Amino acid sequence: MLPVFELEDYLLRHEARATVSLCASGLETVGLGRLLSLADAETLALWQGLVLEYSQPQGFLPLREEIAGQYETVSAEQVCVFAGAAEAIICTLQGLLRPTDHAVVVVPCYQSLESIPASLCETTRVSLDAANGWTLNLEVIEAALRPNTRLIVINFPNNPTGTIPERAILLDLVELARSRNIYLFSDEVYRGMEVNPADRLPALVDVYERGISIGSFSKLYGLPGLRIGWAAAREPEVIRAAIGKKHYLSICPNSASELLALMALRAQDAIVPLGMDLMRRNLHEMTRFFERYSKLFHWQEPQGGCLGFPELKTNLPAEQFTQQLLESEGVLVLPSHLYGLPDTHLRVSYGKASMPEALSRLERFTQRSYRAGLSV
Numbered sequence: 001m002l003p004v005f006e007l008e009d010y011l012l013r014h015e016a017r018a019t020v021s022l023c024a025s026g027l028e029t030v031g032l033g034r035l036l037s038l039a040d041a042e043t044l045a046l047w048q049g050l051v052l053e054y055s056q057p058q059g060f061l062p063l064r065e066e067i068a069g070q071y072e073t074v075s076a077e078q079v080c081v082f083a084g085a086a087e088a089i090i091c092t093l094q095g096l097l098r099p100t101d102h103a104v105v106v107v108p109c110y111q112s113l114e115s116i117p118a119s120l121c122e123t124t125r126v127s128l129d130a131a132n133g134w135t136l137n138l139e140v141i142e143a144a145l146r147p148n149t150r151l152i153v154i155n156f157p158n159n160p161t162g163t164i165p166e167r168a169i170l171l172d173l174v175e176l177a178r179s180r181n182i183y184l185f186s187d188e189v190y191r192g193m194e195v196n197p198a199d200r201l202p203a204l205v206d207v208y209e210r211g212i213s214i215g216s217f218s219k220l221y222g223l224p225g226l227r228i229g230w231a232a233a234r235e236p237e238v239i240r241a242a243i244g245k246k247h248y249l250s251i252c253p254n255s256a257s258e259l260l261a262l263m264a265l266r267a268q269d270a271i272v273p274l275g276m277d278l279m280r281r282n283l284h285e286m287t288r289f290f291e292r293y294s295k296l297f298h299w300q301e302p303q304g305g306c307l308g309f310p311e312l313k314t315n316l317p318a319e320q321f322t323q324q325l326l327e328s329e330g331v332l333v334l335p336s337h338l339y340g341l342p343d344t345h346l347r348v349s350y351g352k353a354s355m356p357e358a359l360s361r362l363e364r365f366t367q368r369s370y371r372a373g374l375s376v
Helices: 005-015 032-037 042-050 061-066 084-098 112-120 139-144 167-180 235-244 253-268 268-292 318-329 354-372
Strands: 079-084 100-109 122-127 149-155 185-188 211-216 229-234 346-348
Touching: 032 253, 042 253, 061 079, 061 229, 061 253, 061 346, 079 084, 079 185, 079 235, 084 112, 084 149, 084 185, 084 211, 084 229, 084 235, 100 139, 112 149, 122 139, 139 167, 149 167, 167 185, 229 235, 253 268, 268 354, 318 346, 318 354
Parallel strands: 100 122, 100 149, 149 185, 185 211
Antiparallel strands: 079 229, 211 229
16 A cells, blocks of 8 residues: 655645745746647647547657657657656556565655555665765665665656766666666656756666656646656566556546647757746755855755755754744745655755745745744
């Protein structure tokens, strides 16, 4: 049985009380009108003639071809489209893992990356090294491996820390996995959102024959309402097994959403730079804020994604801080216990146009709290 999804349950209970969010997980949302205005003639004609029948279980072929074109080694047959990255994670992991297997999960991470494997087989959590900037320690991963380890789960740029390991470290991880014939399952929903493009890692599916790359339209493209994600894997049996699990869930993708996703991919040069420019401007302002209040927060500037993970330098638990902020200023941030970590950090975000207003309210709250002796 799966446990309560702590982060999503927290949002369900508190999101409606917020007037502005400082924890949104993606870039500024793209409107339908704008997306249609960017559509090429082919996709616009398909949209106007769309019949809402069941679509292909593996996904609309032109969309799979476009997704495959984002990689170096993948064909359309090696891509499966799902109802968001969430379904891609569930189906692919369920298709791979058996009760006799063992999995290693690098944490912190989005909860399903840990909870799904743990519901299927024995798992070992390996934490990023918080004391050294959330670095990835391969020696710790290697020590966690067993003869029956089938899969290692990673997530870079990392949710929630924004860290990205060096390319050489990732390639060393690939060699470690290859030497043991272990799958590498890589949640790459924030790939393409590097603050410095030079930090971008190769897709796992491109550098490892047993690499599995998970992608989404919810983050980089600002289209979470489409509920379209995908898995890319070079081994045919990985895709076949994932489709077998998908038969119990969505059966097939939403055909309207698939067409809109195809429009977005073909128009990405007009969509992505605007969202990324906003993200980088907001990150600059957020970093300045944490520099001003360095007595209250320890801030490590993220390398990628639109999430940050400041540490509270106070005796106040993070959840108490977030609740007081929500009640007094209507700003929603997330406490770190939602990631199975000590309640000492906050998850904040900087991908939305509303971020400056949310940050202004956080500053007002911080000033009041600081004067009241919050800094201990």
